[in-house]
Amino acid sequence: MSETAKIILVLFQLLTLASALLVTFSPNILYASISLLFAFLGVAIMFLYAGADFLAGVQVVVYIGGVTILVLFAIMLTSWMYQVKLRDSRGKLIVPLLLALFGLLPFLYQGAQHLASRVLRTVPPDFQTFAYSPKTNAVGEALLGNYLLPFEGITVLLLGALVGAVWLARPK
Amino acid sequence: MDTASFAHSLQGWTGGGPLWVWAALSAFLIIYLIALPFGGFATYVERKLAADFQDRIGPNRVGPYGLLQFIADAVKMISKEDFIPAGADRFLYNLAPLMVVVGACAAFAVLPLSRYLMGADVNIGIFYVLSISTLVAPGILLGSWSSNNKWSLLGGLRGAAQIVSYEIPVALSILPVVMISGTLQIGSIVEQQGWAPGAENAAAYHFWNVFHNPFCFVASILLFIGGLAETNRIPFDLPEAESELVSGFNTEFSGMRFGLYALGEFAEIFVMSAMITALYLGGWHIPFLNLESLFIKLPTGLMAIIQLGMFSIKTLSLVFVVMWLRWTLPRLRVDQLMGMCWKGLVPLALVNLFGTAVWMWVFNGRSLAQLIFGVAGH
Amino acid sequence: MSFLDWATGLHGYLFVGTILATLGIIAVVYRRNSIGVLLGIELLLNAASINFIAFSKFRTAAIDGQIFALFIIIIAAAEAAVALAIILRLYRLRETIDAGEANLMRN
Numbered sequence: 108m109s110e111t112a113k114i115i116l117v118l119f120q121l122l123t124l125a126s127a128l129l130v131t132f133s134p135n136i137l138y139a140s141i142s143l144l145f146a147f148l149g150v151a152i153m154f155l156y157a158g159a160d161f162l163a164g165v166q167v168v169v170y171i172g173g174v175t176i177l178v179l180f181a182i183m184l185t186s187w188m189y190q191v192k193l194r195d196s197r198g199k200l201i202v203p204l205l206l207a208l209f210g211l212l213p214f215l216y217q218g219a220q221h222l223a224s225r226v227l228r229t230v231p232p233d234f235q236t237f238a239y240s241p242k243t244n245a246v247g248e249a250l251l252g253n254y255l256l257p258f259e260g261i262t263v264l265l266l267g268a269l270v271g272a273v274w275l276a277r278p279k
Numbered sequence: 280m281d282t283a284s285f286a287h288s289l290q291g292w293t294g295g296g297p298l299w300v301w302a303a304l305s306a307f308l309i310i311y312l313i314a315l316p317f318g319g320f321a322t323y324v325e326r327k328l329a330a331d332f333q334d335r336i337g338p339n340r341v342g343p344y345g346l347l348q349f350i351a352d353a354v355k356m357i358s359k360e361d362f363i364p365a366g367a368d369r370f371l372y373n374l375a376p377l378m379v380v381v382g383a384c385a386a387f388a389v390l391p392l393s394r395y396l397m398g399a400d401v402n403i404g405i406f407y408v409l410s411i412s413t414l415v416a417p418g419i420l421l422g423s424w425s426s427n428n429k430w431s432l433l434g435g436l437r438g439a440a441q442i443v444s445y446e447i448p449v450a451l452s453i454l455p456v457v458m459i460s461g462t463l464q465i466g467s468i469v470e471q472q473g474w475a476p477g478a479e480n481a482a483a484y485h486f487w488n489v490f491h492n493p494f495c496f497v498a499s500i501l502l503f504i505g506g507l508a509e510t511n512r513i514p515f516d517l518p519e520a521e522s523e524l525v526s527g528f529n530t531e532f533s534g535m536r537f538g539l540y541a542l543g544e545f546a547e548i549f550v551m552s553a554m555i556t557a558l559y560l561g562g563w564h565i566p567f568l569n570l571e572s573l574f575i576k577l578p579t580g581l582m583a584i585i586q587l588g589m590f591s592i593k594t595l596s597l598v599f600v601v602m603w604l605r606w607t608l609p610r611l612r613v614d615q616l617m618g619m620c621w622k623g624l625v626p627l628a629l630v631n632l633f634g635t636a637v638w639m640w641v642f643n644g645r646s647l648a649q650l651i652f653g654v655a656g657h
Numbered sequence: 658m659s660f661l662d663w664a665t666g667l668h669g670y671l672f673v674g675t676i677l678a679t680l681g682i683i684a685v686v687y688r689r690n691s692i693g694v695l696l697g698i699e700l701l702l703n704a705a706s707i708n709f710i711a712f713s714k715f716r717t718a719a720i721d722g723q724i725f726a727l728f729i730i731i732i733a734a735a736e737a738a739v740a741l742a743i744i745l746r747l748y749r750l751r752e753t754i755d756a757g758e759a760n761l762m763r764n
């Protein structure tokens with residue numbers, strides 16, 4: 108990877124972290140869900156850099172095109188239309204929680220360092236070809252090969268979720 | 280495939296320089312040479328066509344035949360007062376039109392204008408287009424909410440629901456092509472449609488995907504209908520239905536912010552037509568003629584221009600059909616819209632998918648054209 | 658090792674994943690609005706898939722990590738749909754989406 112590519116990845120990691128902070132601490136629930144959208148986008152770029160191009164596409168389609176829209180719908184159906192205020196009031200805890208989080212950062216840094224150094228001791232032989240090769244074919248073959256049973260299970264789960272959600276949200 | 284990304288070829292021609300500069304420059308070129316002129320000119324053509332359909336004259340004051348009308352419109356939009364309604368959420372009000380434009384224009388990066396002229400031929404090509412255009416739905420929803428107007432909000436809710444629902448038949452109508460081509464890469468999907476009688480290596484090429492089999496023909500029509508709904512065009516323009524919702528989600532937007540919404544809509548129409556062209560109508564290929572295997576060897580630049588012209592003719596004809604429909608069909612009701620999607624298009628798209636799979640299995644992956652001309656399967 | 662190498666390697670991915678998980682847990686316990694709780698759960702699931710992807714790239718050079726991340730994304734989508742249906746139901750019954758008010762089972 109070139110230096111420029113690395114800088115872009117770091118920028119998107121920073122975007123992810125900043126958006127995640129807003130998701131947790133923004134008093135306005137609508138702003139929290141918009142920042143969740145940007146956190147999803149940042150994670151998708153991280154997937155792209157980790158050689159998971161198909162996964163990045165899935166992440167954007169499912170999360171930004173599906174989950175975020177659903178959340179926005181839920182917020183608008185429960186808050187704005189009936190003039191309930193959007194505030195999520197528990198303001199006094201924000202500062203201590205933020206301080207605690209930043210106090211933890213050095214330990215997280217140490218932990219990531221330690222774990223990575225233990226794991227990275229042996230780098231797999233075909234690492235370079237794996238990191239920069241398209242994955243769509245491999246994912247498809249794995250889904251219809253080794254992972255066929257979980258795949259079928261997921262389809263049943265999705266059907267159940269679909270029916271359950273429709274039944275739960277039925278009119279009275 | 281010997282397509283290289285735009286940025287790489289620019290770097291090659293000029294002999295060096297950092298790649299990211301060329302990448303930024305090519306993005307700039309794509310947006311300012313394709314998206315913006317198309318968006319501007321499309322407004323003129325749409326008004327002229329509307330006038331023709333209604334037996335009027337249409338814009339005729341600025342320049343010959345009113346050709347410079349769109350420049351006058353742009354100047355008007357830029358010089359208008361930058362108005363933000365009272366009670367609007369200023370941050371989201373500014374953000375929303377940008378999200379729509381980014382979602383629509385980012386897809387231009389992978390449009391296969393010609394074999395030698397693509398922004399980038401990424402591995403997950405079609406999937407990239409599908410995923411990046413989902414940014415449009417949050418843009419519409421947020422814009423409608425932030426302008427603090429109930430007509431806007433109703434329009435935005437309708438728009439988001441419509442876009443999310445019609446993603447499913449659109450994706451299901453793209454899958455047959457993926458199944459036939461065995462790849463998501465747009466460049467190689469187009470490449471495989473360049474069949475001509477007597478061409479060498481005929482087994483690897485089938486004719487246009489519309490005529491690959493009957494199911495693909497239906498799927499291409501479904502893709503067009505779904506695309507119309509995703510771009511909020513008549514007869515699916517419920518989000519901005521003038522007779523019920525003033526102007527829907529963009530009621531409160533004026534000046535260049537409204538201009539961004541309009542540009543985003545036209546860019547989406549262009550992307551949708553270009554995608555149908557690339558996936559089903561053979562992209563840059565001239566029917567029954569393979570430019571690369573002619574008896575005389577054409578220079579690469581000339582071939583690129585011919586292919587670009589072919590691609591533009593196909594795409595712009597589809598855009599013309601979209602504008603034609605606007606003055607032909609009445610608007611649907613909300614329940615009709617959703618019923619059509621979930622009870623009509625989705626089952627039909629699933630049937631197409633299954634039918635294409637069966638066809639591939641029975642005829643060993645050969646297209647109708649290959650069957651007629653007796654090409655051995657691959 | 659420079660900062661860029663650190664951040665774009667396994668360490669960086671793990672670091673981002675851990676922070677996301679922490680923030681997700683904080684949101685789950687701290688938010689009163691049940692939609693906010695849902696947002697926290699989404700952050701947690703994203704952190705998990707970041708870790709799967711990171712280890713599949715930097716450790717094994719196999720596709721299994723990506724398959725697991727794919728399953729996580731699908732399950733997250735199903736979970737979000739059902740959770741939002743429940744929230745809408747709660748709103749219809751109690752006129753509020755405050756997670757503390759959903760205490761019908763307590764008495």
